[in-house]
Amino acid sequence: xxxxxxxxxxxxxxxxxxxxxxxxxxxxxxxxxxxxxxxxxxxxxxxxxxxxxxxxxxxxxxxxxxxxxxxxxxxxxxxxxxxxxxxxxxxxxxxxxxxxxxxxxxxxxxxxxxxxxxxxxx
Amino acid sequence: xxxxxxxxxxxxxxxxxxxxxxxxxxxxxxxxxxxxxxxxxxxxxxxxxxxxxxxxxxxxxxxxxxxxxxxxxxxxxxxxxxxxxxxxxxxxxxxxxxxxxxxxxxxxxxxxxxxxxxxxxxxxxxxxxxxxxxxxxxxxxxxxxxxxxxxxxxxxxxxxxxxxxxxxxxxxxxxxxxxxxxxxxxxxxxxxxxxxxxxxxxxxxxxxxxxxxxxxxxxxxxxxxxxxxxxxxxxxxxxxxxxxxxxxxxxxxxxxxxxxxxxxxxxxxxxxxxxxxxxxxxxxxxxxxxxxxxxxxxxxxxxxxxxxxxxxxxxxxxxxxxxxxxxxxxxxxxxxxxxxxxxxxxxxxxxxxxxxxxxxxxxxxxxxxxxxxxxxxxxxxxxxxxxxxxxxxxxxxxxxxxxxxxxxxxxxxxxxxxxxxxxxxxxxxxxxxxxxxxxxxxxxxxxxxxxxxxxxxxxxxxxxxxxxxxxxxxxxxxxxxxxxxxxxxxxxx
Amino acid sequence: xxxxxxxxxxxxxxxxxxxxxxxxxxxxxxxxxxxxxxxxxxxxxxxxxxxxxxxxxxxxxxxxxxxxxxxxxxxxxxxxxxxxxxxxxxxxxxxxxxxxxxxxxxxxxxxxxxxxxxxxxxxxxxxxxxxxxxxxxxxxx
Numbered sequence: 002x003x004x005x006x007x008x009x010x011x012x013x014x015x016x017x018x019x020x021x022x023x024x025x026x027x028x029x030x031x032x033x034x035x036x037x038x039x040x041x042x043x044x045x046x047x048x049x050x051x052x053x054x055x056x057x058x059x060x061x062x063x064x065x066x067x068x069x070x071x072x073x074x075x076x077x078x079x080x081x082x083x084x085x086x087x088x089x090x091x092x093x094x095x096x097x098x099x100x101x102x103x104x105x106x107x108x109x110x111x112x113x114x115x116x117x118x119x120x121x122x123x
Numbered sequence: 124x125x126x127x128x129x130x131x132x133x134x135x136x137x138x139x140x141x142x143x144x145x146x147x148x149x150x151x152x153x154x155x156x157x158x159x160x161x162x163x164x165x166x167x168x169x170x171x172x173x174x175x176x177x178x179x180x181x182x183x184x185x186x187x188x189x190x191x192x193x194x195x196x197x198x199x200x201x202x203x204x205x206x207x208x209x210x211x212x213x214x215x216x217x218x219x220x221x222x223x224x225x226x227x228x229x230x231x232x233x234x235x236x237x238x239x240x241x242x243x244x245x246x247x248x249x250x251x252x253x254x255x256x257x258x259x260x261x262x263x264x265x266x267x268x269x270x271x272x273x274x275x276x277x278x279x280x281x282x283x284x285x286x287x288x289x290x291x292x293x294x295x296x297x298x299x300x301x302x303x304x305x306x307x308x309x310x311x312x313x314x315x316x317x318x319x320x321x322x323x324x325x326x327x328x329x330x331x332x333x334x335x336x337x338x339x340x341x342x343x344x345x346x347x348x349x350x351x352x353x354x355x356x357x358x359x360x361x362x363x364x365x366x367x368x369x370x371x372x373x374x375x376x377x378x379x380x381x382x383x384x385x386x387x388x389x390x391x392x393x394x395x396x397x398x399x400x401x402x403x404x405x406x407x408x409x410x411x412x413x414x415x416x417x418x419x420x421x422x423x424x425x426x427x428x429x430x431x432x433x434x435x436x437x438x439x440x441x442x443x444x445x446x447x448x449x450x451x452x453x454x455x456x457x458x459x460x461x462x463x464x465x466x467x468x469x470x471x472x473x474x475x476x477x478x479x480x481x482x483x484x485x486x487x488x489x490x491x492x493x494x495x496x497x498x499x500x501x502x503x504x505x506x507x508x509x510x511x512x513x514x515x516x517x518x519x520x521x522x523x524x525x526x527x528x529x530x531x532x533x534x535x536x537x538x539x540x541x542x543x544x545x546x547x548x549x550x551x552x553x554x555x556x557x558x559x560x561x562x563x564x565x566x567x568x569x570x571x572x573x574x575x576x577x578x579x580x581x582x583x584x585x586x587x588x589x590x591x592x593x594x595x596x597x598x599x600x601x602x603x604x605x606x607x608x609x610x611x612x613x614x615x616x
Numbered sequence: 617x618x619x620x621x622x623x624x625x626x627x628x629x630x631x632x633x634x635x636x637x638x639x640x641x642x643x644x645x646x647x648x649x650x651x652x653x654x655x656x657x658x659x660x661x662x663x664x665x666x667x668x669x670x671x672x673x674x675x676x677x678x679x680x681x682x683x684x685x686x687x688x689x690x691x692x693x694x695x696x697x698x699x700x701x702x703x704x705x706x707x708x709x710x711x712x713x714x715x716x717x718x719x720x721x722x723x724x725x726x727x728x729x730x731x732x733x734x735x736x737x738x739x740x741x742x743x744x745x746x747x748x749x750x751x752x753x754x755x756x757x
Contacts, residue, residue, distance in 0.1 A: 021302075028291070041294050048298050052305040063648045078308070081257055085301060087652055087740075088264040092294055094747045095268060099275055099287045101751065106280040115284065129708045133695055140691040143684060186701070186709040 013054040021047035032112040034103065038096045045089045049082045125183055127171050128198050128252050131164045131206070135245035139238045146234035153234035154224075157241065158217050165210040172203045172605075180612070182254065190254075190315040197254035197316070200609035201459070205383050206251040208463050212376050212470050213244050215584050219474050220368035222578040226481050227277050227366040236276050243269030243372070247380045256304050256314045256392075259384055263300065263348070267293045270377055273369040274361055285360035292347055292357045299344030306337040307392075319392050327397060338393060338403055342385070349381035351407075351444060352414030355437045359421075362433035367477025370429060374436045375470030379462045382440065386447050386459075390613050398450065407448035412542055414441030419549035427486050428476045431553060432469065435512065438546065439465045445539065446527050454530020455610045456603065461523035463602060464595070468508045468520060471588040475505040478581050484573045488557055495562035500582055502561045504589040509554035511592050514547045519595040522603070619668070626668040633661040637741075644733035645726040651733040655740025662745050671752055680749050683742040690739025697728050697735070 008015050024047055027040030056075035064073035100110055107115050138160055146153040175181070175198060183196040217240070228236055242265055249262035267290070275286035308314055310330045311322040327334050343354070350358040362374045389403065398404055418438025425431035439461070446458020478501045479494065480486055495502040511518035524543055531539035595602055634657075640647075641654025666674030701710030711727040719725050 025295075028295070034287070037291060041291060041298075044295070044298050048301050048305065051302065052308075055305060055309050077314075078305075083650075083652055084257075084261060088261065088297075091268060092264070092290065094751070095271065096287065096290050096294075098751060099271075099283055099290065102275070102283045103280075103287060106283065126702055126708065133698065133708065137692060137695045140688045140695075144688045147681075184707050186711065187706045 013057075014051060017047045017051035017054065019047075020044075020050065023047075032114075034100050034110045034112055035097075037112070038093060038100070041096070042089065042093060045085070049085055049089075052078045052082050052085070124171065124174050125181060127167050128196055128206075128248075129183060129185070131167055131210075132245050132249050132252070134160060134164065135241045135248065139241035139245065142234045142238045142241070153237045154217070154221055157237045158214075158221075160241075161210065161214045161217055161244075165207075165214050168203065168206050168210050171198065172207065175200070175203060191313050191318045194258050195254040195315055195317075196252045198252060200605065200612055201383065201387060202251040204459070204605055204609050205380065205462065206248050208466050209244065209247045209251065209376050209380065212466050213240075213372060215470065215474075215588055216368045216372050216375075218580055219371070219477075219584040221580045223367050223474075223477055223481055223581065226573075229278060232276055236273060239269045239272035239276070240368075240372070243273065243377070247376065250380050250384050254316050256307070256316060256319065256388070259388075260297065260300055260304055263381070263384070264297055266377065266380070267297065267348075270373055274365040274373070276369075277364075277366045279364065281360070281364040285357075285364045289357045289361040292354075296344045296347030299340045299347075303337040303340035303344060306333050306340070309333065310337075316388070316392055320394060323392065323394060323397070327400075334393075334397070335401060338389075338397075338401060341388060342403060342407070345381050345385040345388075346410075349378050349385060349444075350437055350440055352410050352417055352437065352441065355414070355418075355440075358437060359430055359433040362436065362473075363427060363429040367473060367480065370432075370477070371470035371473040374433060374473055375466045378436065378440060379443065379466060382443050382447075383462065386613070389447075395450075395614075404448040404450055407444050408539075411441040411444035411448060412539070414438060415445065415542060415546045416549070419546055419553070423549070423553045425553075426488055428479070428488050428491075428557070429473070429486060431488065432472055432476060435550070435553070436465075436469060438550070439469065439512075441546075442523070442527060442543075445542075446523075446530060449527075449530050449534045449536070449539065451530045451533040452607075452610060452614060453526050453533050455614065456606050457523045457526030457528075457530050459606050459610055460526060460599075460603065461520075463606075464511070464519045464523050467588060467592055467595070468511050471585065471592065472505060472508040472512075474581070474588070475501050475508065475585055478577055478585065481581070482574055482577055488560075491557055491561050492564045493561065493567040495558075496567075498577070501577065501585060502558070504585040506558045506562070507589045507592050509558050511596065512554050513551045517593070517596050519592050519599065521596060522599045622668045626664055630661055630665065633664070634658060637661060637737075641733055641737035642723065642730065644737075645729040646723065651736025652740050654733070655737035656744060658737065658741035659744025659748075662741070663748050666748065671749070675749070678745060680746065683746045683749070686742040687739055687746060690735045690737075690742065693735035694732060694739070697732055700728070 021044055024040045024042070024044030027043060028037050029040075031037055031040065056078035058072075058074050061072045061074045064076050103115065104110050107118055109115060109118075138156060142153055142156070145156075180197070180199040183198065184190070185194045185196065187193070224233055224236060246262040246265035246269060250259055250266065253259045253262060271286045271290045271293070274289065275283050304314070307319055310326040310333045311319045313319045313322060323334070347354045358378070362370050365373060393401075393403075415438050418434050418436070418441060422431045422434035422438065425434060442461050443458045443465070446454045446456075446461060449455070476486075479491075479498065482498060482501075483490075483494070507518065511520040514520045514524045524547065528540045528543050531537065531543070637654045637657030639654070640649040640657060641651060644650030644654070662674065662678055665677065698709040701712065702708055704710060704712050711729065715727055724730070
């Protein structure tokens, strides 16, 4: 019962863990490189969700000078995640560019097939 | 003078952004600009070291926001030591790259190569100096992009594939680091390393599970990036397929920067009381021992010179983690000194291997018959590096191994002395045959010459690095004093 | 690709998207958002244009060379503004409210924050566009 209660109260942490595992699983088990990158993105999103939910308090406003709200959420995790998002975007773009190159060299984006082609070359 | 560390980082970033515009039509001056900036920055870092030696360590608050709000750069001995190693090796690499790049990277892409190189350099310096966990994470990510970029810039299927593999595993590592950071922030409420350390005892008392998880994630996250043994699978591909200057900087410096970051975080943030309660150092010791043996055994089986050097890096990272995890002062001195020694040796060996590829065009070790007669300087330098790797007295590799052994005895674990001795024999088993084959074998290898003579810039870089290897093997006093100061401040906190 | 409905709707939407992007960018110190969010919206408006019309058409409006130059320029302006803090005798990136010293809480009251967010926004917008162009070109080759 205690565990169920804990999960119910912290459902966002639990959700981010589940999403993280989904992403991790996708990244490790799929041989399609694009799907690997998708898994990577899902995993990152889970981490971002986790960080943002640390600072979130229900019903409070963003801390802006001159606003009317009296109670604020912690803005720092959101600011951190903005940076994380930027990094995630650039990593994804870079990975996609590399996949395009791989496709040009091997004619496939499947990791297993690439392994096969490489072993035949040797 | 206090602005200098931030200037070193910012000037690298600034030139990195300016190069694509400046050198759009004439890529040639890019290399000279980078070399000039690096010489200036190396001198500046050395000057800051003198300043700190005189005035003591200091903190720099970006944007004048004092901690815990703002980002803090902490300029201490460990950071300065690693920054000096980073800049010294990079300086050698850019002088070497002047001619080597022409053979491996499309000339129109040279200024992009330097842009990525500068980004990598700026982020490595940033990791050395930063006193803020999130800032370290950001620099780690920039370093990842820079590192993957300078591998993939060579137009070869192997490079692109290795780079992609490295990128995916690295991203996994940084995801874990970010998660660890988030959990730490959750229980301590701070991102500044000193403030996290202050709040660690109360956090540990209230939420031991969170602290444990964050430490585990941190070790695995940085372990992937620092190629700690079972997580090293990306390293041989990435480091062996990359252009020679990239291999030198990645294998020589980059993996160690992550090790330094991990050491700093484990020692300053988690502190010694936690080490007695969480067996993290035991795990590190086990993995380091495995790394030393497995890396060497894999290296013995390699036929490609650069792949062999890459596996050797896995083994050598084991020494660094071994020293740091033994926790006695001498052992940590040995580990940290090995960061410098290995950076010097491994970048030199990769450059020597690159010079062979540049002049002769082959990479198979079996082709090295009689190469010592055709390329005496390169192979002599390679020989110095090989002897130093094995740990022959008089070369710099010996110094760090002696300190590691003494530290293992101090810690009351003589079994690790045996580990170091046996692994030295294993090192000899794969390094020395190359040297004997090159110098004492009467046969001659394939007589293919891509170019008649090695350019002066390559030869000079190799000779200077070889000279430094011998110099620090014979007179290690100044180096050891600096490392001891760094280690004492690390262990005191 | 020559869909009249799509093109007309895009042309109608573009000014609003871009105004919104610029609003988010400029009000970075007053409301949630800022350089990255605003710049991304701006960049995406240009990608939308390139998708509904043709890439070559978009390249005429927003030449790639200029996008790359703007990208570098945004970062350099950021560093320059950071160095102004050092010139003012304080640390790198220190804000100086005597520049744009309006009342706190108004558009011109944030010191260096406004120019910094604009620089970041322009860099992000051009980066997003350059990434798009680069990925497309790699495909063609």
